[in-house]
Amino acid sequence: xxxxxxxxxxxxxxxxxxxxxxxxxxxxxxxxxxxxxxxxxxxxxxxxxxxxxxxxxxxxxxxxxxxxxxxxxxxxxxxxxxxxxxxxxxxxxxxxxxxxxxxxxxxxxxxxxxxxx
Amino acid sequence: xxxxxxxxxxxxxxxxxxxxxxxxxxxxxxxxxxxxxxxxxxxxxxxxxxxxxxxxxxxxxxxxxxxxxxxxxxxxxxxxxxxxxxxxxxxxxxxxxxxxxxxxxxxxxxxxxxx
Numbered sequence: 001x002x003x004x005x006x007x008x009x010x011x012x013x014x015x016x017x018x019x020x021x022x023x024x025x026x027x028x029x030x031x032x033x034x035x036x037x038x039x040x041x042x043x044x045x046x047x048x049x050x051x052x053x054x055x056x057x058x059x060x061x062x063x064x065x066x067x068x069x070x071x072x073x074x075x076x077x078x079x080x081x082x083x084x085x086x087x088x089x090x091x092x093x094x095x096x097x098x099x100x101x102x103x104x105x106x107x108x109x110x111x112x113x114x115x116x117x
Numbered sequence: 118x119x120x121x122x123x124x125x126x127x128x129x130x131x132x133x134x135x136x137x138x139x140x141x142x143x144x145x146x147x148x149x150x151x152x153x154x155x156x157x158x159x160x161x162x163x164x165x166x167x168x169x170x171x172x173x174x175x176x177x178x179x180x181x182x183x184x185x186x187x188x189x190x191x192x193x194x195x196x197x198x199x200x201x202x203x204x205x206x207x208x209x210x211x212x213x214x215x216x217x218x219x220x221x222x223x224x225x226x227x228x229x230x231x232x
Contacts, residue, residue, distance in 0.1 A: 043205060044119070045223035091160060104150060104173060105209075105221065107160035 002027045004094050006108035013082045014116050021077045021111045023092030032096035034075045040088040087115040123224035135196040138227045142210030149191040155204035198231045
Protein backbone atom coordinates (compact mmCIF):
# COMPACT_ATOMS: atom_id res chain seq x y z
CA UNK A 1 0.00 0.00 0.00
CA UNK A 2 1.12 3.50 -0.74
CA UNK A 3 2.12 5.67 2.20
CA UNK A 4 3.14 9.29 2.61
CA UNK A 5 5.34 10.42 5.48
CA UNK A 6 5.93 13.93 6.74
CA UNK A 7 8.52 13.78 9.50
CA UNK A 8 8.29 17.41 10.60
CA UNK A 9 5.16 18.02 12.68
CA UNK A 10 6.04 21.70 13.08
CA UNK A 11 8.34 24.18 11.39
CA UNK A 12 9.05 27.87 11.89
CA UNK A 13 10.48 30.47 9.52
CA UNK A 14 11.20 34.16 9.68
CA UNK A 15 9.32 36.40 7.32
CA UNK A 16 11.20 36.81 4.00
CA UNK A 17 13.32 33.73 4.67
CA UNK A 18 13.21 30.35 2.94
CA UNK A 19 11.90 27.13 4.44
CA UNK A 20 11.82 23.54 3.18
CA UNK A 21 9.17 21.02 4.18
CA UNK A 22 10.00 17.35 3.78
CA UNK A 23 7.90 14.51 2.42
CA UNK A 24 8.73 10.93 1.55
CA UNK A 25 6.45 8.35 0.05
CA UNK A 26 6.41 4.67 -0.67
CA UNK A 27 5.00 3.15 -3.82
CA UNK A 28 5.76 0.45 -6.33
CA UNK A 29 4.02 2.37 -9.10
CA UNK A 30 5.92 4.24 -11.77
CA UNK A 31 3.24 6.71 -12.83
CA UNK A 32 1.76 8.94 -10.19
CA UNK A 33 1.21 12.52 -9.07
CA UNK A 34 2.41 14.29 -5.96
CA UNK A 35 0.83 17.35 -4.41
CA UNK A 36 1.31 19.89 -1.68
CA UNK A 37 -1.88 21.24 -0.14
CA UNK A 38 -2.12 24.17 2.25
CA UNK A 39 -4.74 24.28 4.98
CA UNK A 40 -4.95 27.69 6.66
CA UNK A 41 -7.03 28.31 9.80
CA UNK A 42 -10.06 28.71 7.54
CA UNK A 43 -9.78 24.90 7.01
CA UNK A 44 -9.96 25.23 3.23
CA UNK A 45 -7.69 22.77 1.41
CA UNK A 46 -5.79 24.74 -1.19
CA UNK A 47 -3.63 23.14 -3.85
CA UNK A 48 -0.17 24.72 -3.76
CA UNK A 49 1.76 22.73 -6.33
CA UNK A 50 1.77 19.39 -8.09
CA UNK A 51 4.38 17.20 -9.75
CA UNK A 52 3.92 14.49 -12.36
CA UNK A 53 6.23 11.57 -11.67
CA UNK A 54 7.19 11.18 -15.32
CA UNK A 55 8.52 14.74 -15.45
CA UNK A 56 12.12 15.18 -14.39
CA UNK A 57 11.81 18.94 -14.13
CA UNK A 58 10.81 20.17 -10.71
CA UNK A 59 7.52 22.06 -10.55
CA UNK A 60 7.50 25.74 -9.64
CA UNK A 61 4.64 28.07 -8.77
CA UNK A 62 5.83 31.59 -7.96
CA UNK A 63 7.51 31.39 -4.52
CA UNK A 64 6.80 27.67 -4.19
CA UNK A 65 9.00 24.99 -5.71
CA UNK A 66 9.58 21.31 -5.17
CA UNK A 67 12.60 19.07 -5.11
CA UNK A 68 11.40 15.79 -6.57
CA UNK A 69 13.79 12.87 -6.18
CA UNK A 70 12.01 9.90 -7.74
CA UNK A 71 14.62 7.28 -6.93
CA UNK A 72 14.74 8.39 -3.31
CA UNK A 73 10.93 8.79 -3.22
CA UNK A 74 11.33 12.25 -1.80
CA UNK A 75 9.19 15.31 -2.53
CA UNK A 76 10.10 18.42 -0.55
CA UNK A 77 8.46 21.84 -0.77
CA UNK A 78 10.52 25.00 -0.70
CA UNK A 79 8.84 28.28 0.17
CA UNK A 80 10.94 31.33 -0.71
CA UNK A 81 10.45 34.85 0.65
CA UNK A 82 8.05 33.53 3.27
CA UNK A 83 5.04 35.69 4.02
CA UNK A 84 2.75 35.84 7.04
CA UNK A 85 -0.03 34.43 4.89
CA UNK A 86 1.99 31.28 4.33
CA UNK A 87 1.35 30.21 7.92
CA UNK A 88 -0.75 27.07 7.68
CA UNK A 89 -0.76 23.30 7.84
CA UNK A 90 0.87 21.80 4.77
CA UNK A 91 -0.03 18.35 3.54
CA UNK A 92 1.89 16.24 1.09
CA UNK A 93 -0.35 13.95 -0.97
CA UNK A 94 0.02 11.14 -3.49
CA UNK A 95 -2.23 9.96 -6.26
CA UNK A 96 -1.73 7.25 -8.82
CA UNK A 97 -3.57 5.66 -11.67
CA UNK A 98 -5.66 2.77 -10.46
CA UNK A 99 -6.69 1.94 -14.00
CA UNK A 100 -9.21 4.70 -13.89
CA UNK A 101 -11.04 3.36 -10.87
CA UNK A 102 -10.30 6.25 -8.60
CA UNK A 103 -8.27 9.36 -8.12
CA UNK A 104 -8.18 9.26 -4.36
CA UNK A 105 -5.46 11.18 -2.56
CA UNK A 106 -3.28 9.66 0.12
CA UNK A 107 -2.17 12.31 2.57
CA UNK A 108 0.73 12.68 4.95
CA UNK A 109 0.13 13.78 8.52
CA UNK A 110 0.95 17.40 7.82
CA UNK A 111 3.51 20.01 8.85
CA UNK A 112 2.35 23.08 10.75
CA UNK A 113 4.29 26.07 9.48
CA UNK A 114 4.59 29.20 11.58
CA UNK A 115 5.89 32.43 10.05
CA UNK A 116 7.54 34.83 12.48
CA UNK A 117 7.38 38.59 11.70
CA UNK B 118 -13.83 29.87 -3.48
CA UNK B 119 -13.32 26.35 -4.86
CA UNK B 120 -16.87 26.05 -6.16
CA UNK B 121 -17.56 23.04 -3.95
CA UNK B 122 -20.25 23.72 -1.36
CA UNK B 123 -20.67 21.76 1.83
CA UNK B 124 -23.49 22.13 4.31
CA UNK B 125 -23.74 22.50 7.17
CA UNK B 126 -20.45 24.08 8.20
CA UNK B 127 -20.84 22.99 11.80
CA UNK B 128 -22.86 20.22 13.36
CA UNK B 129 -23.15 19.21 16.99
CA UNK B 130 -25.04 16.08 17.85
CA UNK B 131 -25.29 13.42 20.53
CA UNK B 132 -23.92 9.91 20.52
CA UNK B 133 -26.18 7.39 18.87
CA UNK B 134 -27.71 9.93 16.52
CA UNK B 135 -27.68 10.05 12.73
CA UNK B 136 -26.61 13.00 10.59
CA UNK B 137 -26.44 13.81 6.90
CA UNK B 138 -23.71 15.92 5.37
CA UNK B 139 -24.32 17.46 1.99
CA UNK B 140 -21.95 18.32 -0.84
CA UNK B 141 -22.57 20.16 -4.09
CA UNK B 142 -19.67 19.67 -6.50
CA UNK B 143 -18.32 22.24 -8.90
CA UNK B 144 -20.50 22.76 -11.92
CA UNK B 145 -19.74 20.02 -14.43
CA UNK B 146 -17.72 17.81 -12.08
CA UNK B 147 -18.88 14.21 -12.10
CA UNK B 148 -16.67 12.78 -9.37
CA UNK B 149 -17.21 13.37 -5.67
CA UNK B 150 -14.85 12.23 -2.93
CA UNK B 151 -15.39 12.21 0.81
CA UNK B 152 -12.52 12.55 3.27
CA UNK B 153 -12.39 12.51 7.04
CA UNK B 154 -9.86 14.64 8.91
CA UNK B 155 -9.47 13.67 12.55
CA UNK B 156 -6.75 14.42 15.06
CA UNK B 157 -5.64 10.81 15.44
CA UNK B 158 -6.15 9.50 11.89
CA UNK B 159 -5.24 12.54 9.81
CA UNK B 160 -6.87 12.98 6.41
CA UNK B 161 -8.36 9.73 5.16
CA UNK B 162 -10.25 8.86 2.03
CA UNK B 163 -13.71 7.48 2.72
CA UNK B 164 -15.52 6.94 -0.57
CA UNK B 165 -15.81 8.12 -4.16
CA UNK B 166 -18.79 8.46 -6.46
CA UNK B 167 -18.75 9.06 -10.17
CA UNK B 168 -21.87 10.10 -12.02
CA UNK B 169 -24.11 8.49 -9.46
CA UNK B 170 -22.23 5.25 -9.00
CA UNK B 171 -19.89 4.20 -6.23
CA UNK B 172 -16.37 3.86 -7.61
CA UNK B 173 -14.07 3.28 -4.68
CA UNK B 174 -14.18 2.73 -0.96
CA UNK B 175 -11.55 3.61 1.55
CA UNK B 176 -11.60 3.49 5.31
CA UNK B 177 -15.33 3.98 5.62
CA UNK B 178 -17.14 2.43 8.56
CA UNK B 179 -20.24 0.31 7.99
CA UNK B 180 -22.19 2.88 9.99
CA UNK B 181 -21.40 5.40 7.27
CA UNK B 182 -22.92 5.47 3.83
CA UNK B 183 -23.03 7.86 0.93
CA UNK B 184 -24.86 8.44 -2.30
CA UNK B 185 -24.72 10.71 -5.31
CA UNK B 186 -27.96 11.96 -6.78
CA UNK B 187 -28.91 12.62 -10.43
CA UNK B 188 -28.11 16.31 -9.99
CA UNK B 189 -24.64 15.16 -8.86
CA UNK B 190 -24.84 16.43 -5.32
CA UNK B 191 -23.76 13.91 -2.73
CA UNK B 192 -24.73 13.09 0.81
CA UNK B 193 -22.71 11.34 3.48
CA UNK B 194 -24.84 9.66 6.11
CA UNK B 195 -23.32 8.92 9.50
CA UNK B 196 -25.34 6.80 11.92
CA UNK B 197 -25.01 5.45 15.46
CA UNK B 198 -22.54 8.24 16.05
CA UNK B 199 -19.71 7.78 18.52
CA UNK B 200 -17.43 10.32 20.16
CA UNK B 201 -14.63 9.16 17.87
CA UNK B 202 -16.58 10.23 14.81
CA UNK B 203 -15.95 13.85 15.71
CA UNK B 204 -13.92 15.20 12.81
CA UNK B 205 -13.82 17.52 9.86
CA UNK B 206 -15.46 15.94 6.84
CA UNK B 207 -14.37 17.18 3.45
CA UNK B 208 -15.97 16.76 0.09
CA UNK B 209 -13.90 17.19 -3.06
CA UNK B 210 -14.88 17.06 -6.70
CA UNK B 211 -13.08 16.59 -9.97
CA UNK B 212 -14.12 16.55 -13.59
CA UNK B 213 -12.64 13.42 -15.04
CA UNK B 214 -12.57 9.93 -13.65
CA UNK B 215 -9.93 8.24 -15.71
CA UNK B 216 -7.23 10.82 -15.88
CA UNK B 217 -4.44 11.49 -13.45
CA UNK B 218 -4.23 14.99 -14.85
CA UNK B 219 -7.13 16.27 -12.84
CA UNK B 220 -7.24 18.43 -9.79
CA UNK B 221 -9.56 17.75 -6.91
CA UNK B 222 -11.25 20.86 -5.54
CA UNK B 223 -12.15 20.77 -1.87
CA UNK B 224 -15.08 22.24 -0.06
CA UNK B 225 -14.62 24.03 3.25
CA UNK B 226 -15.64 20.98 5.23
CA UNK B 227 -18.26 20.16 7.81
CA UNK B 228 -17.06 20.18 11.39
CA UNK B 229 -18.92 17.38 13.21
CA UNK B 230 -18.82 17.30 16.99
CA UNK B 231 -20.36 14.33 18.75
CA UNK B 232 -21.09 14.91 22.43
